[in-house]
Amino acid sequence: xxxxxxxxxxxxxxxxxxxxxxxLIVTLNKLPPYILPSPALxxxxxxxxxVVLLNSMLVTLRTTGIALLLxxxxxxxxxxxxxxxxxxxxxxFPIAVILQVTPIIAIAPLMLIYLDTDTAVLFCAWIVAFxxxxxxxxxxxxxxxxxxxxxxxxSGASAWQTLVQLKLPTALPYFLGGLRIAGGLxxxxxxxxxxxxxxxxxxxxxxxxxxxSAYRLNIPRLFAxxxxxxxxxxxxYAALSLLSWLVxxxxxxxxxxxx
Amino acid sequence: MTLSFTEPAPAPLLALEGxxxxxxxxxxxxxxxxxxxxxxxxxxxxxxxxxxxxTALRLIAGLADPTAGRIAWNAAEADRRxxxxxxxxxxxxxxxxxxxxxxxxxxxxxxxxxxxTPAIEEALxxxxxxxxxxxxxxxxxxxMKMRVSIARALVTRPRLLLMDEPFAALDxxxxxxxxxxxxxxxxxxxxxxxxxxxxxxxxxxxxxRILVFRARPGRIAAELEIDPNxxxxxxxxxxxxxxxxxREASKALAHAMEAG
Ligand SMILES: Nc1ncnc2c1ncn2[C@@H]1O[C@H](COP(=O)(O)OP(=O)(O)O)[C@@H](O)[C@H]1O
Ligand SMILES: [Mg+2]
Numbered sequence: 219x220x221x222x223x224x225x226x227x228x229x230x231x232x233x234x235x236x237x238x239x240x241x242l243i244v245t246l247n248k249l250p251p252y253i254l255p256s257p258a259l260x261x262x263x264x265x266x267x268x269v270v271l272l273n274s275m276l277v278t279l280r281t282t283g284i285a286l287l288l289x290x291x292x293x294x295x296x297x298x299x300x301x302x303x304x305x306x307x308x309x310x311f312p313i314a315v316i317l318q319v320t321p322i323i324a325i326a327p328l329m330l331i332y333l334d335t336d337t338a339v340l341f342c343a344w345i346v347a348f349x350x351x352x353x354x355x356x357x358x359x360x361x362x363x364x365x366x367x368x369x370x371x372x373s374g375a376s377a378w379q380t381l382v383q384l385k386l387p388t389a390l391p392y393f394l395g396g397l398r399i400a401g402g403l404x405x406x407x408x409x410x411x412x413x414x415x416x417x418x419x420x421x422x423x424x425x426x427x428x429x430x431s432a433y434r435l436n437i438p439r440l441f442a443x444x445x446x447x448x449x450x451x452x453x454x455y456a457a458l459s460l461l462s463w464l465v466x467x468x469x470x471x472x473x474x475x476x477x
Numbered sequence: 478m479t480l481s482f483t484e485p486a487p488a489p490l491l492a493l494e495g496x497x498x499x500x501x502x503x504x505x506x507x508x509x510x511x512x513x514x515x516x517x518x519x520x521x522x523x524x525x526x527x528x529x530x531x532t533a534l535r536l537i538a539g540l541a542d543p544t545a546g547r548i549a550w551n552a553a554e555a556d557r558r559x560x561x562x563x564x565x566x567x568x569x570x571x572x573x574x575x576x577x578x579x580x581x582x583x584x585x586x587x588x589x590x591x592x593x594t595p596a597i598e599e600a601l602x603x604x605x606x607x608x609x610x611x612x613x614x615x616x617x618x619x620x621m622k623m624r625v626s627i628a629r630a631l632v633t634r635p636r637l638l639l640m641d642e643p644f645a646a647l648d649x650x651x652x653x654x655x656x657x658x659x660x661x662x663x664x665x666x667x668x669x670x671x672x673x674x675x676x677x678x679x680x681x682x683x684x685x686r687i688l689v690f691r692a693r694p695g696r697i698a699a700e701l702e703i704d705p706n707x708x709x710x711x712x713x714x715x716x717x718x719x720x721x722x723x724r725e726a727s728k729a730l731a732h733a734m735e736a737g
Pocket of ligand 1: 500501502504505506524525526527528529530531532533
C-alpha cells in the first residue's frame with residue numbers, strides 16, 4: 219500500500235468525484251453563479267482575474283512570510299532566554315499563553331486602532347505563529363539527553379559549546395515541527411487580520427478580495443480567492459516540510475520514512 | 478578457588494574512603510563505601526540493580542559529589558581528568574556521523590578536526606568500525622553503536638575507563654564479541670577499567686578483581702581476585718576454573734542480596 223500508485227491515485231479520484239458532484243449539483247438545480255458557481259466558472263474567473271488575484275496572493279504570502287520569519291527569530295530567542303533562566307520562564311510564560319489562547323479575531327480590531335493597517339495585519343499573523351515556535355523550541359532545549367549532558371561536562375565543555383553542539387541540535391527537530399504548525403497559523407493570522415482590516419476598506423490581500431467579492435456578490439471570484447488561500451497554505455506547508463526533510467533526513471526518525 | 482597473587486598488588490590509582498551519597502529525596506544510595514581502584518586493573522562492580530553501582534561510578538567520574546567521606550586520588554590533577562565514560566545506552570549524538578561522535582571529546586577540548594583525525598581513526602580501528610566512519614547512528618546496530626561509544630571514550634587515551642553496564646542491552650553473541658574486544662583494548666592501552674555489571678558471568682570473564690555490592694545502603698559485601706595472567710578466551714569461558722569462579726561470585730552475590 220505504502221508504495222502502490224493507489225497512494226496518490228485514490229485521493230485524486232476522490233477529489234475528482236467531489237468536483238463532479240459539485241458541478242452536478244449546480245447544473246441539475248440550475249443554481250445561479252451568485253449562489254454557487256460551477257467549478258469551471260471558478261477556474262475561468264481565476265484565469266480572467268489572475269492579475270489582481272495573484273497580486274493579492276503575493277501580498278498575503280509576503281505578510282505570512284515576514285510574520286513567520288519574525289516569529290521564528292522571536293520564538294527561538296525567547297526560548298533561549300527561557301532555557302537560561304527559570305525565573306524569566308515562570309514570569310513570562312503566562313503572558314505567552316494568554317496571547318495564545320485569546321482568539322486572534324478578537325484582538326485584531328484593537329490592533330487596527332493602535333497600529334497602521336499593514337503593521338496590524340502583520341502583528342496578527344506574527345502573534346499566532348510565535349507561540350508554537352516558542353513552545354516547541356523551549357521543549358526541545360529541555361529535551362537534552364542527560365547522559366550526553368554528563369559527557370559534555372566530563373569533557374569540560376563550556377556553556378557556549380554545550381549550547382551550540384548539544385542543546386541547539388537537540389532542539390532542531392522540535393523547532394522545525396513548531397515552524398510547520400506556525401506556517402499554517404501565520405496564514406490564518408494574516409487572513410484574519412486582512413478580514414478585520416478589509417471591512418474597514420483597507421488592504422489588498424486575498425482575504426480582502428473575499429470580503430470585497432462578498433459585498434459585490436461576485437461569488438465566482440470569492441471562490442477563486444478562496445482557492446488561492448488554500449493553495450498558499452499548501453505551498454507553505456510543503457515548503458516547510460521540505461525544509462524539515464532536508465535538514466533532518468540523515469538522522470531523525472520523523473524524516474526517515476520506512477527506508 | 479580464589480587464585481592468590483604472587484607478585485605484590487599494584488599501586489592504587491584512587492581510593493573511596495567512607496564514601497556516602499544521600500539524594501535530596503532522602504534516598505541513601507551509598508553509605509560507608511571503602512574501595513580502592515588499582516593502577517591498570519580491570520575491576521568489576523557486581524551487584525543487584527539499585528545498590529548504588531552507578532552512583533559510585535558517577536562519584537569517581539566527578540559527575541556528582543559524595544555527601545560523606547572522600548575520594549583520594551593517587552595521581553596528578555591532569556590524570557584525574559583523564560577519564561572515559563561509557564553509559565548503558567550508547568548515548569550518541571544522532572545528528573552527527575560516527576566520526577564526529579568519536580571526535581566530540583577532542584573537539585570540546587579544542588583540538589582541530591585535522592589534528593584529531595589520527596586519534597579518531599585509531600580509536601575506530603580499535604573497535605573495528607573503520608569502514609563506518611561516515612555512517613550515522615541510526616544506520617548502526619545496537620552493538621555497533623556501543624562500539625562507537627567505546628571509541629569515543631578511548632579517543633582521549635584516558636588513564637581510567639568507567640563503564641556502566643555497557644553491554645546489558647545487547648544480545649549474548651554480540652556481548653561475547655564485545656567482551657573479547659574490550660579485553661584486547663585493555664591490554665593494548667594498559668588503562669584502568671572500572672566496569673559495572675549485574676552479570677556474574679561477564680564479571681568473572683573480564684575482571685582481574687570483582688567487588689560485590691549489597692543494597693540499602695550500598696556498600697561492598699565481598700571481594701574476589703582472579704589471576705590477571707589467566708588468558709581470557711573461549712577455552713577459559715568453558716573451563717572448570719571459570720565455572721568455579723562463577724559459582725563463588727554467584728554465592729557472594731546471593732549472600733549480599735540476602736543481607737540487603
Ligand atoms: N539522581 C538521583 N536522585 C535520587 N535518587 C537516586 C538518584 N540516582 C540514584 N538514586 C537512587 O539511588 C539508589 C542507587 O541507584 P544506582 O546507583 O543507580 O544503582 P545501580 O546502578 O546499582 O542500579 C537507587 O535506590 C536509586 O533510586
Ligand atoms: Mg545503574
